[in-house]
Amino acid sequence: MYKVFVLVLVFAFVFSYSFSQAQDNFPSVKIKSVTGKEIDFADLGVQSKDTMVVVSFWATWCIPCIAELDNINDELTTWQKAKPFKFIGVSIDDSRTATRVKPFIRGKGWQFDVLLDINSELKRAVNVTDVPHVIIIKNNQIVYRHTGYLVGQEEQLFEKIKSL
Numbered sequence: 086m087y088k089v090f091v092l093v094l095v096f097a098f099v100f101s102y103s104f105s106q107a108q109d110n111f112p113s114v115k116i117k118s119v120t121g122k123e124i125d126f127a128d129l130g131v132q133s134k135d136t137m138v139v140v141s142f143w144a145t146w147c148i149p150c151i152a153e154l155d156n157i158n159d160e161l162t163t164w165q166k167a168k169p170f171k172f173i174g175v176s177i178d179d180s181r182t183a184t185r186v187k188p189f190i191r192g193k194g195w196q197f198d199v200l201l202d203i204n205s206e207l208k209r210a211v212n213v214t215d216v217p218h219v220i221i222i223k224n225n226q227i228v229y230r231h232t233g234y235l236v237g238q239e240e241q242l243f244e245k246i247k248s249l
Contacts, residue, residue: 112127113125114126116203129222130226138171138173138221139171139172141219142217143175143177144177144182147217149217149234150217151193152234157242161196168246173198176202177205179203179205186199211227214232215232217233221246221249229245
């Protein structure tokens, strides 16, 4: 009985690992920008063939998310001069709090594009379980993921961007 249990456990692990690797291809999920323009997220994967795309999932109620995006915004122009890439914020605020996103961004003065994932479709499609969560897309593949934020980790993110 023990051998059967171990075999099933190993099979489940291998299957889940294979499935998670398959998820690294870019999903076709339609979400909107804060201006209301509909965007197919798969198009960003296609763009990543020419320019790396860095996506940060965040929410207006997430204090570490805001700190991370404030610090990234402060350095973004310098970073993009050193290594060209596109940076996008994806708000996971639900329909009750999504109306706060546009004025929030305006108040912060963030200089990057922000998309709204109101129904969490994209969040589920790319397997984001918590925020802040950053993914780096290159050649239509998710090549890096990081969850959480402590002050100074934005520099580690930039080092990762430069290395890819």
